[in-house]
Amino acid sequence: MNEHIRILVVGNGMVGHYFVQELVKRHPDLSAAKLEVTVLGEEPRPAYDRVHLSSFFSGSTAEDLSLVEPGFYDRPGLELRLNARASSIDRIQHTVTLTDGSTLAYDKLVLATGSVPFVPGVAGRDRENCFVYRTIEDLEAMTAAGTKAKSGVVVGGGLLGLECAKALCDMGLETHVVEFAPRLMAVQVDEAGGQVLRSKIESLGVHVHTNRNTTAIVDGATARHRMVFFDETWLETDMIVFSAGIRPRDELARDSGLAIGARGGIAIDDFSRSSDHDIYAIGECASWNGEMFGLVAPGYDMARTACAHLFGETASTFQGADMSTKLKLMGVDVASVGDAHGKTPGCRSFHYLDELRQIYKKIVVSEDNKTLLGAVLIGNADEFGTLQQMALNAMPLPDNPEFLILPASDGKEKPGLGVDALPDSAVLCSCNNVSKGAIGEAVAAGACSIGEIKACTKAGTACGGCVPLVTQVMKAEMRKHGMAVNNHLCEHFPYSRQELYHIVRVEQIRTFDELLAKHGKGLGCDICKPTAASVLASCWNDFILKKDLASLQDSNDYFLGNIQKDGSYSVVPRMPGGEVTPDGLIAIGQIAKKYSLYTKVTGGARVDMFGARVEQLPNIWEELIAAGFESGHAYGKSLRTVKSCVGSTWCRYGVDDSVGLAVQLENRYKGLRAPHKIKFGVSGCTRECAEAQGKDVGIIATENGWNLYVCGNGGMKPRHAELLASDLNKEDLIKMIDRFLMFYIRTADRLQRTSTWRDNLEGGLDYLKDVVIHDSLDLGAELEAQMQHVVDNYQDEWKTAVTDPEVRKRFRSFVNSTVGDNNIVFVSEREQMRPATPEEKRLEKTIPILALVD
């Protein structure tokens, strides 16, 4: 007798793999725990993320999709056999026979065989270039066929079918969706919702055919296939993808005499056990109470339950699942909650339809008007989180439930959910299974912005639908902990930066004293003064060292240079697009040499000159200005650089002139002050040598214009920029950047980079697109005009500073002496100078500092 317990897992899909992960979580050393686990996978690769399968078309590789950490299956007591398929179960002998004839013995058997795509019994369905949409191999075959096809048809207008249609669209095929039912997504969406969804999808260029039953597929006249429908009409196409639902793979179970659910699937109890108690079934192959679950979350739930039960724990049971869904199909929000079709006896529904914006919303409430039973949201699913929680937790409805789905009218807040009424166990983020309790713990541990909550709990990082709700919970939790939930800038102003910006604009305030007198108190501080300085500069773009503005400027702006640890400054002349003439370089070299400055090429493709004392700055600038340079604003919370690759002018791969555009953009936005620094990148082709997707604003040349990416970041917390608009001409590109930047300047917090601003922006990228591209707030012209004002009022700050005698006089170490600060001391290293360390200063192992140059 084998003293180890032999566990055989049939199936290495998402749920099968999850089950093994659960085992390993309990017993990292399976062998030591006397477990012998064998896993059979019929595909050539281990488990991968089937939920995000369509991302394969947008460039994800099989490796990107893999769910298996390298080495996971290489542990004692665990064996994964790929390309291995079970053909029968002998329940009496406790063995499973494989298609290759070999036999494996088990003590406990776990069936995670998943499902197969349902292909309707249409004559001709086996023809070439007819596919299903399930595995990476299916997708590879579709991609190969797609390159030779002009048109494609998806049979099935459900969730997967529409995802598949998007893939065909992206391949550039004329795309059709053929649906048997009278509407798209018939399971999740009602009649009116299906209409809105249909027109949205049609507006994207997809042809939708509903009420169409295919009777045969034959040779076409103009394309490879002709699909003939029941009414003798037909449609010709080069390729066909069947995505008409799934069927559980229960044949192993059937053949071995296990109980089967009424509609198929291996019947299981609350512990995920089949009718044979040594056999479990989990995932899409299982049927619980006659119901099957085509989502991954219930599958995971079954896996957890089965694993717990295997170890004798009976506390956790499978109790069905919430099948609410929210997703984005071809850019269209689609959500459904609970009883979306209003099948509950006596229920009533409320509908909202906006044909202009193509938004449809419906809620279903109980007969007594007290609880929410279900909802459908198309075109905009902002309320999904709230509605789902209300339905799941049977929370009391507000008096006028219709306001839950009506757009908020001016000044009135939508009725939210009393979040305090939510139990700690309520799952707010279903994508990442984050409960209300977990948000509370994160707040207790110090997270107090939605960005921090996302970082430490992962809530809201997948589909993002729960972000508004998570924000509400976070604020409520903060209040509970007595944390101030106010966004006041500092003790001197009871306003947020955004509110102050608004005040400055509306009241045309031009000085800090006026702002403080009207709206603040005290003297101000090192928080509100630079913030006000930035806001004033963003609005009016006056010279920042004017007498009434100079005293507001932070460390670097205060002397238009970057203060270093020893109190010396660095000087960075602007080199738009990183372009510089040999004469320019020579001049910089000569000036650096003359003033004994340390020089270094920066990450922003320009030259930084370090070690200038404050009294040297105007002289250095004067010489730089004479050589044709101006301030690079390296010291400002403002536009820094527009990095560029060399572009089509020189590069044999270049598609467009990236340097030319970079120079133009840098000259347009130079001197623009913002809540934080702003970096641009422009790449001349998709090779992306300028790393534009790591910048606040990134632009990449395409065959048809320019793609605009926004809100990327390198640095401490890298963030990939997101595509805001594609194939823009230069004029529209500049318009979009104007709007984007001004909208950021208007709404961001102090010292908030575009990446963090975006992470905290309610409504996310779609909202940003609405505002910037679709002008949903009707702000476009205003934002453009405000930007133009800044552009028109640009001045070279260095030039203004050196030519105004009173300003220039400020640049001195001592008000009563012309000597320099003798604490600024340099030593030599790698043939340049650097600041002496305190130790070196003590030892006087120094090189003499230069006398003041005049």
Next chain:
Amino acid sequence: MNQLQHTTIPSTTGTWQSVCALDEIWPNTGVCALVNGRQIAIFRMKNDDLYAIDNHDPHSGANVLSRGLIGDLAGEPVVASPIYKHHYQLRTGVCVEDADTALNRYAVELRESTVWVQA
């Protein structure tokens, strides 16, 4: 208001020396004066009150406090170091974030329109 709140409490004594015309210090800013070899930061508040403390910021080791932003924290006038943003009370020289650190304070006066410091 008590008189002390608007004057530096000197921690050193020495000779009085004229430093500059008041006009040379822009309102709400500071300058640095070299007085008997010491670097002294002199601040001119909005109401022309004057404060004088060491220019040396012990937390960064740099002579920079005269270039810091001035304002108040809970009504107490302070300067924020431009390097690591430590706040020093202008009346007492005490560092707000590190009460064990205190800077020297100097007597400062306006005579006619000239600023005088005792160091």
